[in-house]
Amino acid sequence: MNTSLQTPGRLLLPGEGEGRNAVFAAQKGWEVFAFDQSETGRDKALQLAQNRGVQIRYDALDLHSYPFEEGFFDLIGIFYFHLPEALRAFAHEQFIRALKPGGALVAELFSKDQLGKSSGGPQSLDLLYDQESLRKDFSGLDIRYLAAENIRLEEGKYHVGEASVIRLLAVK
Structure with missing residues (x-):
């Protein structure tokens, strides 16, 4: 770690x-x-x-x-931040810029495979993620881990059950 x-x-x-x-x-x-x-x-x-x-x-x-202040953060955590695809490149550029050298970015986001599942999250492909776009957007970082996973959510009554997520760890 x-x-x-x-x-x-x-x-x-x-x-x-x-x-x-x-x-x-x-x-x-x-x-x-x-x-x-x-x-x-x-x-x-x-x-x-x-x-x-x-x-x-x-x-x-x-x-x-x-x-966003350049080189200010040691860690940025992106957890279930549902951004339309049109905003993601801007957001991800800002996150990279705001990280200190040696800083890390961690993310857990609903994948496009979440569509139709009852465990929560957006039901619009535009708000769901895939590994390829994350790899591209964060190519300026050292990607240490990037994987699609099926997990069990138990986060209140609206987020229960099997979910498809993408997890990312990258370092500047």
Whole structure:
């Protein structure tokens, strides 16, 4: 495992929703930066952080408004961030630019094989991922792991059952 995943530093979580990953990471010592376009999600995340006694920085911004600072983050975690294909190249370029040299990017995303499954996720191919496009978009990084996997989700009543995901680990 890459040391940037083991040693807490600055972590970015785009499309963070209600903040469970952000709060968990903050409890592990990470300095967490998160954003999502939902103000409701941000408010729930900040309340969860307060309830758990940790601090996170969470902005209610869309992808084009977030101030990506070059070489700022030790780790970027992309978890179930459902972006239309037209926005992905821009987003992925920003993520690569925002990573420090030696920083890592981890992702778990619904694959195109998720279409029609009842375990959650978008039911539009435009919002699902494939390995080839991720390999292309992150070709500027050292891809250490990229695989399609079938997993069992148990993430609340709307995300239960077998799911098809793609997992990625890449280092700058």
